[in-house]
Amino acid sequence: MPNRIQVSGVPAFKDNYIWIIHDDRHAAVVDPGDAAPVLRFLQDRQLTLAAVLITHHHADHVDGLDSLLAAHPVPVYGPRNEAIDDVTHRLAEPDRIELPHLGLTLQVLDVPGHTAGHIAYFGEGRLFCGDTLFACGCGRVFEGTPAQMSDSLDKLAALPENTAVYCAHEYTLSNIAFAQAVEPDNAPLFQRAREAAETRRQGRPTVPSTIALEKATNPFLRCRMPAIAQAVESHTGTHPADTVAVFAALRQWKNTF
Numbered sequence: 001m002p003n004r005i006q007v008s009g010v011p012a013f014k015d016n017y018i019w020i021i022h023d024d025r026h027a028a029v030v031d032p033g034d035a036a037p038v039l040r041f042l043q044d045r046q047l048t049l050a051a052v053l054i055t056h057h058h059a060d061h062v063d064g065l066d067s068l069l070a071a072h073p074v075p076v077y078g079p080r081n082e083a084i085d086d087v088t089h090r091l092a093e094p095d096r097i098e099l100p101h102l103g104l105t106l107q108v109l110d111v112p113g114h115t116a117g118h119i120a121y122f123g124e125g126r127l128f129c130g131d132t133l134f135a136c137g138c139g140r141v142f143e144g145t146p147a148q149m150s151d152s153l154d155k156l157a158a159l160p161e162n163t164a165v166y167c168a169h170e171y172t173l174s175n176i177a178f179a180q181a182v183e184p185d186n187a188p189l190f191q192r193a194r195e196a197a198e199t200r201r202q203g204r205p206t207v208p209s210t211i212a213l214e215k216a217t218n219p220f221l222r223c224r225m226p227a228i229a230q231a232v233e234s235h236t237g238t239h240p241a242d243t244v245a246v247f248a249a250l251r252q253w254k255n256t257f
Contacts, residue, residue: 005102009205010037015170016060019128026050026101030128031168035064039071050101054078054087055130056118081117091119113149114139126164134167135209137175138220146248157221161212172196172206178257182219182231189217223247
């Protein structure tokens, strides 16, 4: 993104982040589940809303749309394959969107798994991935299949390693605790645990992370590593047949961790 562009995380609900991409005049909002903190941010910074970007249909990502659009009638970009009433521009890979007020172009990536039509936005070194990839974790597989989610994570892992990962929730400490149960001898993960704990003690967000950090510490991006497959086999008592089976067992393990 151009140097003048900033990304600010607005906390919402218990652990959501609503990401606001902005310069000193205009803003685009990603996944406004709650309009009130977004409206306060725009007013405090004296910003004009230019667009809204939606990654998927879950209420904590879209329920603020009506109130936000009542105050700021702007284009709403969202997934082509999900029914979201207020979306004006329906997108799927390989679409690109132009945000001229911010001088910004974003690539659309299909990342089904968490929901059937989930999309992500990537551009200028930043990834807005909703609930597909989390810091040291990933979303639950609600509507897609483990194979779809595994493929989606592989797609995100293939992005440049310095890509900043803007996920939608502050789940990092609990995700790290699970990752350490899976891979207790991972030295970068141990270091990440110390740094994340200190970050949260200071009241600061642990996100964004980077693709490089996720590849080094996130078990869901490490399903091809022998240590992960061995941990899954020890946990389940069954030898996983392939990488998707490793992912599926790992995700089920996390669901009940």
